[in-house]
Amino acid sequence: MKKKVLAAVGISGLLMAGGVLSASASSSGYDLFKTAVKKTHNVSSFTAHVQANLKDNGKEVYKVDSLNVVNLKNDASSSTISVNNGGTSSKIALYSKDHQNVVKSSKDKNYYLKQEKEHKAESKHEKQKEELSPAMQKDVEAIFDALTKNYQNSITTKDAGNGKTELQLDLSKNQIPAVGQAVVSFFLKNIDQQKEHMDHKEFGSLQFSDLKPQLPQLKNNISVSSVVLKGQVDKDQYLVGQEAVISVSGDDVKGVHHDLVLHLTSSLDKLNQSDVTKLDLKGKKVVNVKDDHEGHED
Amino acid sequence: MQNLKNEWIKLTRKRSTIVLLIITAIFPLLAGPLVQMLQNRFGFTAFDGESFPLVILSLAITFYLPLLLAFVISDMFAGEQEQKNLPFLLVRPISRYHLFNSKILCTGIYLFILLIIICITSLITGAIWLENFTFHGLMLGVTAYILSWFPLMAIGVLLVFLVQWIGSSSKALTFSILLYLVMIVLTYLFPTVAQWLPAYDNDWYQRWMNSGFNVVNLGRGVYLLSWFAMFFTLGFNKFNQKEF
Numbered sequence: 316m317k318k319k320v321l322a323a324v325g326i327s328g329l330l331m332a333g334g335v336l337s338a339s340a341s342s343s344g345y346d347l348f349k350t351a352v353k354k355t356h357n358v359s360s361f362t363a364h365v366q367a368n369l370k371d372n373g374k375e376v377y378k379v380d381s382l383n384v385v386n387l388k389n390d391a392s393s394s395t396i397s398v399n400n401g402g403t404s405s406k407i408a409l410y411s412k413d414h415q416n417v418v419k420s421s422k423d424k425n426y427y428l429k430q431e432k433e434h435k436a437e438s439k440h441e442k443q444k445e446e447l448s449p450a451m452q453k454d455v456e457a458i459f460d461a462l463t464k465n466y467q468n469s470i471t472t473k474d475a476g477n478g479k480t481e482l483q484l485d486l487s488k489n490q491i492p493a494v495g496q497a498v499v500s501f502f503l504k505n506i507d508q509q510k511e512h513m514d515h516k517e518f519g520s521l522q523f524s525d526l527k528p529q530l531p532q533l534k535n536n537i538s539v540s541s542v543v544l545k546g547q548v549d550k551d552q553y554l555v556g557q558e559a560v561i562s563v564s565g566d567d568v569k570g571v572h573h574d575l576v577l578h579l580t581s582s583l584d585k586l587n588q589s590d591v592t593k594l595d596l597k598g599k600k601v602v603n604v605k606d607d608h609e610g611h612e613d
Numbered sequence: 614m615q616n617l618k619n620e621w622i623k624l625t626r627k628r629s630t631i632v633l634l635i636i637t638a639i640f641p642l643l644a645g646p647l648v649q650m651l652q653n654r655f656g657f658t659a660f661d662g663e664s665f666p667l668v669i670l671s672l673a674i675t676f677y678l679p680l681l682l683a684f685v686i687s688d689m690f691a692g693e694q695e696q697k698n699l700p701f702l703l704v705r706p707i708s709r710y711h712l713f714n715s716k717i718l719c720t721g722i723y724l725f726i727l728l729i730i731i732c733i734t735s736l737i738t739g740a741i742w743l744e745n746f747t748f749h750g751l752m753l754g755v756t757a758y759i760l761s762w763f764p765l766m767a768i769g770v771l772l773v774f775l776v777q778w779i780g781s782s783s784k785a786l787t788f789s790i791l792l793y794l795v796m797i798v799l800t801y802l803f804p805t806v807a808q809w810l811p812a813y814d815n816d817w818y819q820r821w822m823n824s825g826f827n828v829v830n831l832g833r834g835v836y837l838l839s840w841f842a843m844f845f846t847l848g849f850n851k852f853n854q855k856e857f
Contacts (some may be wrong), residue, residue: 334836
């Protein structure tokens with residue numbers, strides 16, 4: 316009797332191990348994604364090309380195209396952003412180096428300059444706080460693993476040539492967790508209030524209302540119909556390309572149906588080799604901007 | 614099947630079983646109109662006829678069904694021992710194997726019936742109250758409910774095995790609930806450890822829905838079946854040697 320029990324336990328134990336190991340061995344796409352994210356998180360400088368556009372029933376209503384050079388080591392960045400908001404387009408250039416922030420918009424010739432001095436110590440302190448200890452990082456990773464465990468194996472990998480690998484995750488309506496659905500719908504429904512809060516901000520002639528997208532006000536039947544996520548990992552295991560297509564549908568106040576498609580792409584370039592060239596303000600019209608709401612920054 | 618009818622009658626004649634079955638049926642039926650009302654108020658359709666049965670299922674398999682499972686198992690083994698009912702069964706001309714087998718089978722049928730009740734009532738609610746109820750959603754729902762039987766039953770067999778050491782049903786119930794909570798916490802904190810536990814597969818129907826028939830799902834299936842075989846053997850071994 317005892318032998319039989321031992322044999323049965325042994326065989327089922329072996330099968331169990333086989334099952335678990337074969338299941339855990341094949342989530343390569345997800346593992347690649349994780350190592351790439353971790354590795355990319357540690358780069359000191361990069362050039363990012365970020366594009367976003369929003370389509371409402373097939374018509375493009377909003378488009379952003381930006382080129383950002385960021386050097387985290389020297390705390391420097393410069394970016395040129397062009398926004399096309401329902402036909403009217405505007406361009407903005409941002410520059411930040413040596414505690415100097417400069418904003419230039421295509422609307423006028425002024426360069427708006429803002430000096431930062433006393434924030435130096437504070438920002439350094441914040442930076443230290445931001446970085447997680449290795450133990451905490453591991454915990455966060457474990458929780459992330461557990462939350463995504465049902466999606467890890469849906470990630471498909473494809474060889475994109477040149478040593479690059481393309482990862483893709485497609486989620487249809489039923490695969491998006493109900494919590495995600497609820498959060499997105501709630502956000503879209505209440506986007507109005509957030510816009511009003513931001514409307515009064517301006518920077519010289521540059522007004523925030525020029526940049527905000529004219530979204531149709533969705534009222535009913537809001538739901539996320541599909542999400543497609545793509546990532547591109549290069550041969551050094553950096554996450555160099557990201558793409559997301561999010562489709563939301565819903566009815567507005569008049570009962571008109573809207574299909575909104577948000578398309579985001581971001582590609583990284585010149586990793587660890589990007590540097591911000593110093594902006595020459597000589598002979599240019601500079602307007603100094605004072606921080607008028609010191610102490611209660613948001 | 615010897616003694617199965619006997620076990621089934623014992624289970625269904627208990628007032629608590631009847632009450633729990635009714636609660637199980639009523640909950641999705643009431644949740645439907647409530648969800649519909651809330652969604653109309655806030656204007657979003659996070660739950661439609663297709664996803665509602667799945668949402669109810671994910672709630673049921675994380676909280677409700679393991680609790681009922683622990684309840685019925687602790688009563689069936691530790692409880693009967695406590696009330697000194699088991700010796701009466703043992704003197705009947707049925708082998709201990711058949712006795713053990715019939716109890717497990719009875720638990721399995723009970724669990725299946727609970728799943729089917731939740732499935733049917735949530736499908737009905739989805740069809741009546743919520744929009745976008747489709748045949749595809751119906752098939753998806755039914756498959757998900759049937760698939761959920763496997764991980765729950767694997768947990769059930771583990772509980773049967775462990776409860777053999779406990780002589781009172783209330784203690785067995787408390788222990789089972791605690792054990793289940795530990796397994797859930799482990800899933801989130803140490804996935805590498807947790808993948809050796811069946812609670813990791815509680816929502817494996819989502820994985821079937823997302824990626825269908827692949828190595829991972831097959832591997833987890835083999836794992837669950839062998840887990841079942843292992844603890845069935847160990848549980849019976851203990852039950853066989855036990856003196857009442």
